[in-house]
Amino acid sequence: MEVSIWFLAFSLLMLGVKSDIEGQILAMFVFGDSLVDPGNNNNLNTLAKANFYPNGVDFPAGVTGRFCNGGTVADHLGNLLGFPLIPPFNNPSTKGSKILQGVNFASAAAGILNDTGKLFGDLFPMDEQILNFQKTVEELRSLVTSSYGGGIEEFLGKSLFFSCIGSNDYINNYLFPLSNTPQKYTLEAFHQLLVQQYNRQLKSLYNMGGRKFLIAGLGPLGCIPNQIGNAGKNISACVDRTNEIASQFNAKVKEMLRELNKNLAGAHFLYWDVYTATMEIIDNLSQYGFKFPHKACCGSGRSKGQVICLPLLPLECRNRSDFVFWDPYHPTDAFNVIAAKQAYQGTLQSMFPMNVQQLIQL
Numbered sequence: 001m002e003v004s005i006w007f008l009a010f011s012l013l014m015l016g017v018k019s020d021i022e023g024q025i026l027a028m029f030v031f032g033d034s035l036v037d038p039g040n041n042n043n044l045n046t047l048a049k050a051n052f053y054p055n056g057v058d059f060p061a062g063v064t065g066r067f068c069n070g071g072t073v074a075d076h077l078g079n080l081l082g083f084p085l086i087p088p089f090n091n092p093s094t095k096g097s098k099i100l101q102g103v104n105f106a107s108a109a110a111g112i113l114n115d116t117g118k119l120f121g122d123l124f125p126m127d128e129q130i131l132n133f134q135k136t137v138e139e140l141r142s143l144v145t146s147s148y149g150g151g152i153e154e155f156l157g158k159s160l161f162f163s164c165i166g167s168n169d170y171i172n173n174y175l176f177p178l179s180n181t182p183q184k185y186t187l188e189a190f191h192q193l194l195v196q197q198y199n200r201q202l203k204s205l206y207n208m209g210g211r212k213f214l215i216a217g218l219g220p221l222g223c224i225p226n227q228i229g230n231a232g233k234n235i236s237a238c239v240d241r242t243n244e245i246a247s248q249f250n251a252k253v254k255e256m257l258r259e260l261n262k263n264l265a266g267a268h269f270l271y272w273d274v275y276t277a278t279m280e281i282i283d284n285l286s287q288y289g290f291k292f293p294h295k296a297c298c299g300s301g302r303s304k305g306q307v308i309c310l311p312l313l314p315l316e317c318r319n320r321s322d323f324v325f326w327d328p329y330h331p332t333d334a335f336n337v338i339a340a341k342q343a344y345q346g347t348l349q350s351m352f353p354m355n356v357q358q359l360i361q362l
């Protein structure tokens with residue numbers, strides 16, 4: 001009897017230790033486009049890069065290739081999870097112990113489709129980001145055994161997979177001026193093509209060991225200065241048609257993730273409703289500390305949305321945190337701080353009420 005009480009106490013103690021370990025997230029792997037690219041395009045032959053001032057003007061690490069005055073939403077989310085900056089895959093120094101807390105594969109101009117963004121030059125489309133992840137897993141295999149103790153499967157199962165992709169498939173493909181994609185696909189068929197490819201891509205990340213996924217839906221693409229400046233009739237309002245297109249895609253992604261959650265054992269895919277969260281901020285601007293919802297801080301032309309942020313342009317906006325948008329396509333550091341906090345501890349959406357903080361406890 002005494003023995004079993006001790007055994008019980010010992011077991012509870014072990015459970016306590018185990019659940020502490022289970023509450024940890026060991027690494028973060030990031031996939032996506034320029035919204036989360038930390039400089040993977042710097043050494044590629046492409047126009048889609050941001051490794052020049054005034055990008056990074058408010059970033060401790062300075063100019064890095066991030067399309068932002070400060071940190072991306074992946075940087076701020078990583079910070080909340082206790083990670084240092086997750087290094088870019090396409091950098092010779094990203095190797096050895098530096099990859100033990102994760103790697104960022106995101107590439108500016110990239111989309112779900114291989115063709116998306118090609119008009120700007122070289123890039124890593126989602127399929128190639130996944131191939132690059134596979135290379136990282138091979139490198140991690142022996143590192144993980146010697147430093148973490150557990151196997152690679154356990155390690156990946158306790159990692160966060162963050163994906164933020166799809167905007168370019170619309171903005172720089174289907175909706176791009178003179179694009180021939182609309183001749184090949186109806187809008188509905190194009191949404192379906194993207195969601196079917198994305199489904200295959202997420203499944204392959206699951207098959208390689210991913211279990212905890214944060215999947216960002218598209219933001220209100222009709223509200224970016226690029227759309228307002230070029231396609232908007234009213235510079236004080238978002239472009240409804242572009243917003244509708246983003247919403248249609250999001251609804252299909254959400255449904256697709258619901259299926260993955262049902263069909264893939266042990267998988268947790270959180271759908272992050274970035275669209276609603278961003279509209280909430282735009283509609284209640286001052287409550288979030290912003291003054292300008294529709295025009296970019298750095299850029300030129302109508303709504304500062306027609307010409308990208310370039311070193312030659314004077315940086316007129318001294319208070320970057322007054323702006324939702326840094327340049328014609330990307331939000332400011334101030335916005336990314338709010339968004340990351342929301343992913344970490346807020347309500348991501350009403351359907352499956354769980355946030356990243358809860359996901360990592362599973």
Ligand SMILES: *[C@@H]1O[C@H](CO)[C@@H](O)[C@H](O)[C@H]1NC(C)=O
Pocket residue numbers: 114127128
């Ligand atoms: C996209 O390109 C990659 C790498 O070149 C290739 O492996 C993959 O099969 C392509 N995807 C599709 C859907 O064709």
Ligand SMILES: *[C@@H]1O[C@H](CO)[C@@H](O)[C@H](O)[C@H]1NC(C)=O
Pocket residue numbers: 234235236237
């Ligand atoms: C432009 O949009 C704003 C905000 O929705 C609205 O208040 C204003 O009436 C619109 N102006 C025109 C000319 O439609």
Ligand SMILES: *[C@@H]1O[C@H](CO)[C@@H](O)[C@H](O)[C@H]1NC(C)=O
Pocket residue numbers: 318319
């Ligand atoms: C920047 O913001 C601060 C505080 O909100 C304000 O005092 C200052 O006048 C602003 N500067 C400019 C150039 O807008």
Ligand SMILES: CC(=O)N[C@H]1CO[C@H](CO)[C@@H](O)[C@@H]1O
Pocket residue numbers: 280283284287
């Ligand atoms: C936080 C907050 O005040 N949100 C408000 C934003 O605006 C909408 C529509 O005006 C309100 O319904 C929210 O309560």
